[in-house]
Amino acid sequence: MKKTDKGILLITLILVGIGLIMVYSSSAFSSLRVMNTSTFFFKKQLIPLGIGVVLCFTVSKIDYRIWGKYSYLILGITILLLFWVLLFSQSVHGTKRWIRFSNSSLKWISFQPAEFAKLGVIIFIANFISRQTDGPLRRSFSEASGQANHSASGGLYTQYVSRRINFVKFRGLYLSIALAIVFLLIALEPSFGVLFAICVTCLIILFLGNFRITWLLLIFAGVFGAGFLLINHSPYAKLRMANFFSHEGYQLRQSIYGIGAGGLFGAGLGNGKAKLFFLPEPHTDFIFSIIGEELGFIGCAIVSVLFLILLIRGIKIGIRQQADKFGFLLAVGISFIIFVSAGIHIGVTCGILPITGIPLPFISFGGSNLLSNLIGIGILLNISRQRQRTEDR
Amino acid sequence: MNKQVSLGRVGLVLALSIGFEIFILTRLVSLQLFQYSKFQTRVSQQSKTRVKVTPVRGRIYDRFMRILATSLPDPSSASGGDGQAGIKSKRVYPLNDLAGNLLGFVGRDGSGLEGIEYEFDYLLSGNSGWTDLGKTPSGKLYPYPGYSRVSAQSAQDIVLTIDADIQAIAEESLKKRVNSMRASSGSVVILNPGTGEILAMVTIPCINPGNWAQSKRTLNGLPTILCKNRALQVQFEPGSTFKIIPISAIVENELVVFSDTVEDGTGEVTIEGKTIHDLHPHGPLTFTEAVWKSSNVAFVYLANLIGRKRFYEAARAFGFGVSTGITLPGEARGSLSSPDNWSDLEFANLAFGQGMSCNLLQLALAYSVIANGGILLEPIIIKEILSNKGKVIYTAKPIKVRKVLSEDKAKKIKELLCGVINEGTGILAKIPGLDIAGKTGTSQKYIPARRTSSLSAPLRQAKRDGADKAGGYGDIYTVTFVGFFSIGPSTNEQILIACLIDEPKVLHLGGQVCGPMFKEIAQKTIRLNPYRTQMDTEIKG
Numbered sequence: 001m002k003k004t005d006k007g008i009l010l011i012t013l014i015l016v017g018i019g020l021i022m023v024y025s026s027s028a029f030s031s032l033r034v035m036n037t038s039t040f041f042f043k044k045q046l047i048p049l050g051i052g053v054v055l056c057f058t059v060s061k062i063d064y065r066i067w068g069k070y071s072y073l074i075l076g077i078t079i080l081l082l083f084w085v086l087l088f089s090q091s092v093h094g095t096k097r098w099i100r101f102s103n104s105s106l107k108w109i110s111f112q113p114a115e116f117a118k119l120g121v122i123i124f125i126a127n128f129i130s131r132q133t134d135g136p137l138r139r140s141f142s143e144a145s146g147q148a149n150h151s152a153s154g155g156l157y158t159q160y161v162s163r164r165i166n167f168v169k170f171r172g173l174y175l176s177i178a179l180a181i182v183f184l185l186i187a188l189e190p191s192f193g194v195l196f197a198i199c200v201t202c203l204i205i206l207f208l209g210n211f212r213i214t215w216l217l218l219i220f221a222g223v224f225g226a227g228f229l230l231i232n233h234s235p236y237a238k239l240r241m242a243n244f245f246s247h248e249g250y251q252l253r254q255s256i257y258g259i260g261a262g263g264l265f266g267a268g269l270g271n272g273k274a275k276l277f278f279l280p281e282p283h284t285d286f287i288f289s290i291i292g293e294e295l296g297f298i299g300c301a302i303v304s305v306l307f308l309i310l311l312i313r314g315i316k317i318g319i320r321q322q323a324d325k326f327g328f329l330l331a332v333g334i335s336f337i338i339f340v341s342a343g344i345h346i347g348v349t350c351g352i353l354p355i356t357g358i359p360l361p362f363i364s365f366g367g368s369n370l371l372s373n374l375i376g377i378g379i380l381l382n383i384s385r386q387r388q389r390t391e392d393r
Numbered sequence: 394m395n396k397q398v399s400l401g402r403v404g405l406v407l408a409l410s411i412g413f414e415i416f417i418l419t420r421l422v423s424l425q426l427f428q429y430s431k432f433q434t435r436v437s438q439q440s441k442t443r444v445k446v447t448p449v450r451g452r453i454y455d456r457f458m459r460i461l462a463t464s465l466p467d468p469s470s471a472s473g474g475d476g477q478a479g480i481k482s483k484r485v486y487p488l489n490d491l492a493g494n495l496l497g498f499v500g501r502d503g504s505g506l507e508g509i510e511y512e513f514d515y516l517l518s519g520n521s522g523w524t525d526l527g528k529t530p531s532g533k534l535y536p537y538p539g540y541s542r543v544s545a546q547s548a549q550d551i552v553l554t555i556d557a558d559i560q561a562i563a564e565e566s567l568k569k570r571v572n573s574m575r576a577s578s579g580s581v582v583i584l585n586p587g588t589g590e591i592l593a594m595v596t597i598p599c600i601n602p603g604n605w606a607q608s609k610r611t612l613n614g615l616p617t618i619l620c621k622n623r624a625l626q627v628q629f630e631p632g633s634t635f636k637i638i639p640i641s642a643i644v645e646n647e648l649v650v651f652s653d654t655v656e657d658g659t660g661e662v663t664i665e666g667k668t669i670h671d672l673h674p675h676g677p678l679t680f681t682e683a684v685w686k687s688s689n690v691a692f693v694y695l696a697n698l699i700g701r702k703r704f705y706e707a708a709r710a711f712g713f714g715v716s717t718g719i720t721l722p723g724e725a726r727g728s729l730s731s732p733d734n735w736s737d738l739e740f741a742n743l744a745f746g747q748g749m750s751c752n753l754l755q756l757a758l759a760y761s762v763i764a765n766g767g768i769l770l771e772p773i774i775i776k777e778i779l780s781n782k783g784k785v786i787y788t789a790k791p792i793k794v795r796k797v798l799s800e801d802k803a804k805k806i807k808e809l810l811c812g813v814i815n816e817g818t819g820i821l822a823k824i825p826g827l828d829i830a831g832k833t834g835t836s837q838k839y840i841p842a843r844r845t846s847s848l849s850a851p852l853r854q855a856k857r858d859g860a861d862k863a864g865g866y867g868d869i870y871t872v873t874f875v876g877f878f879s880i881g882p883s884t885n886e887q888i889l890i891a892c893l894i895d896e897p898k899v900l901h902l903g904g905q906v907c908g909p910m911f912k913e914i915a916q917k918t919i920r921l922n923p924y925r926t927q928m929d930t931e932i933k934g
Contacts, residue, residue, distance in 0.1 A: 029537075204406055207402055207406065208398070208399070208402050208403060208406060210398075210399055210402070256424060256432070257432050257435055257436050257439075258432075258436065259421070259424050259425060259432075260424040260425060260428050260429060260431065260432025260433070260436075261429070261432040261433045261435070261436040261437075262425055262429075263425055263426070263429040263433065264425065264426060264429075270539070271539060273436050273437065273440040273441065274436065274440075276440055276527055276529075276537065277440075277527075277529040277530055278439070278440060278530055292421070292424075292425065293436075296425060297421055297422065297425040297426060300421050300425070301418060301421065304414060304417055304418065304421075305414070308410065308411065308414045311407075311410060312407070315403060315407060319398065319400070319403065322398040325398070328398055332403075336406075339410060343410075343413055343414075343417070346417050347417065350417065350420050350421060350424060351420070352416065352417070352420055
């Protein structure tokens with residue numbers, strides 16, 4: 001019998017609920033001043049939420065394996081959209097993150113390709129790695145090369161070695177190039193927060209996909225080096241790094257003040273002061289600071305622990321689905337992209353990570369982020385159902 | 394079967410994740426539990442500020458609830474923020490300079506600096522409140538609905554005993570008279586001698602309290618001190634109006650019969666080598682005639698008849714030399730030295746009101762004793778105090794200081810004083826059909842020998858002109874006139890008008906200078922509605 005993981009659903013609903021309340025609380029004052037109505041952002045958030053719930057439900061009905069089948073197409077579309085946003089969108093605060101449709105019938109509809117790229121990349125890597133039946137460098141990858149199963153006989157050792165080299169030469173290169181393109185496009189927007197989250201998640205997927213440690217260290221060094229170069233060549237990022245290390249950044253200071261001022265129980269919903277002119281964009285990249293000030297340590301702890309529980313449940317789903325490596329990696333990847341994003345957001349707002357704009361999954365204002373996360377949950381729910389089906393057999 | 398998933402790796406990543414979670418929670422504990430109060434203070438300091446809210450200053454009304462002073466919001470002085478709490482109010486005097494020197498004025502900060510505004514500042518200013526305003530990073534203030542506030546207790550209103558109409562009449566007449574006499578200043582006190590309520594208190598020159606800084610500082614081409622309430626804050630030698638003291642002492646002690654001759658007609662008396670004479674030579678005078686004609690020589694004799702101690706006691710009993718008890722700032726209570734120190738000449742001078750001083754209100758109250766049947770009253774300037782909701786929280790009642798004369802003696806003196814107006818020096822104030830009792834006064838001013846910067850221009854001129862006169866009395870005068878009349882049958886239906894014109898140059902006798910002005914004020918006053926209704930119909934015209 002099909003059975004969805006109700007725990008994941010419940011946690012998601014709780015987080016989305018907290019999100020709606022906090023979006024209202026953190027944006028009411030500024031939207032009243034600017035838009036003459038306190039519910040501007042709140043209402044605007046309801047539309048993607050509605051779409052997101054429908055998509056989540058729909059996706060949970062779709063067999064997740066279909067995503068693996070179309071992973072190249074998905075990555076292709078992702079790359080196209082990322083190109084599109086760089087070439088044709090207008091920049092907002094010096095960044096090009098949004099594709100906007102603003103003709104009369106589609107007024108104010110915009111989305112961030114980078115948010116959807118998260119899913120695209122995870123699906124792609126999960127599929128890619130799972131195509132090697134066993135560990136990528138130890139065993140043959142007959143499935144991927146389209147050959148029929150053959151028994152592991154010593155006579156075929158040479159063939160095996162040559163194929164391994166083949167893989168290293170071509171498939172590994174292929175993966176690296178694909179990811180490098182995506183990462184570079186996101187870095188050019190720039191959208192370092194999302195990029196950071198994707199990188200970390202990719203490394204985790206590779207690690208759990210039984211990649212060799214030496215390889216991982218190489219990749220890690222590559223990513224770290226690229227990151228260092230990026231930061232050094234982007235004045236925007238450089239300033240933020242400098243701010244982080246000197247602890248003088250205005251936003252950072254305000255964010256820490258806000259969280260600290262919350263105390264154990266917080267000032268109460270709507271009573272936060274940091275959102276009153278002090279924290280820019282309190283309803284997006286600093287919403288955790290508002291949670292800290294208004295709901296206190298208790299609110300913060302509940303929210304951050306909920307993300308941890310979500311992660312653990314997601315990994316559990318993955319492990320139960322380990323018979324299908326794609327399913328396992330997809331479940332783990334989705335769980336981690338949510339947890340890592342949340343971790344970066346919380347880490348930034350309470351000053352343990354350098355400032356980078358990243359929304360808190362399910363909670364921050366922003367349609368693309370909410371949509372992509374809800375779709376991710378939908379996929380996760382489907383995997384949990386598949387697990388039941390597998391066991392039933 | 395090949396194990397596709399390494400649970401060890403999963404465990405490691407999970408452990409790292411839980412480690413990161415614990416790191417975050419530790420950080421939150423440090424920020425929110427251990428450094429809570431530090432951040433709490435910092436946030437509330439940077440985002441909130443407490444602004445004092447001063448209530449709208451109370452109004453000042455005249456006795457018929459006409460607004461003399463009120464406060465209106467003054468948008469031009471809005472201070473910072475998005476408005477609202479920053480607006481100050483501006484003090485407005487709808488009748489401009491009417492009673493300006495009595496009302497006083499307020500300073501830039503809205504607190505009273507002079508007059509009623511100063512004396513009753515604690516009532517008019519009310520209790521200030523405060524409101525918390527939000528503060529933007531750039532320091533701009535804005536109202537935020539959730540912040541607490543203590544609203545200001547709006548101030549109390551004061552109802553004066555002043556009648557704005559009488560005040561206006563008196564101001565107009567006095568201004569005219571001071572100008573036509575080319576005098577340096579003048580003042581008028583009008584009161585109800587039955588209750589002590591002051592109906593008008595006029596000073597010329599006067600200020601416009603709404604714009605006091607720009608008021609003219611000269612009068613008749615001479616520089617002048619503007620903001621003094623001269624009826625109260627300036628003391629002067631009253632001259633013959635002070636004869637009310639010897640008159641009362643004589644009548645109270647029945648020392649002479651009214652028809653007794655008190656002066657044989659010599660018209661002069663020499664004391665300590667100094668000769669005192671009357672203005673015009675006249676024949677022998679009875680006591681009555683001496684009062685009517687205001688013979689100084691006769692009063693020197695009469696004073697001797699009374700004796701120093703009794704004279705002094707009478708003057709004290711009438712309230713000379715002590716504050717009247719009025720609730721207004723800066724009263725000049727005058728001087729009356731002890732009788733032991735009087736030389737014979739000084740005592741002789743006191744008989745006609747030289748060598749001592751008083752303010753115009755004291756003089757008016759002394760005559761009120763005669764008008765109301767022998768009682769010295771405390772003057773009343775505050776009729777009522779209204780709470781911020783308009784409820785009357787204080788009503789003044791007449792305050793009796795002491796009984797000075799018996800009622801019948803007071804009546805006798807009043808009849809004597811009526812003769813002054815009908816037959817004597819006050820004839821110019823006579824209004825046909827109206828019984829006015831009164832007395833004139835002309836006093837010479839003392840020209841000090843020492844250099845003083847506070848001298849009036851005429852005194853300085855006199856000092857330059859005749860060096861011999863310095864340290865003595867010169868030809869510069871203060872003229873006074875006090876009179877009262879009934880507007881109804883009861884003691885409380887009387888009006889007393891005391892006038893003073895200082896340093897007139899055109900004429901210098903009390904009757905001549907003040908008499909016509911007294912008449913004008915009296916006539917116009919009894920045509921006013923509240924007083925007309927109490928009057929006998931034939932006097933209305």
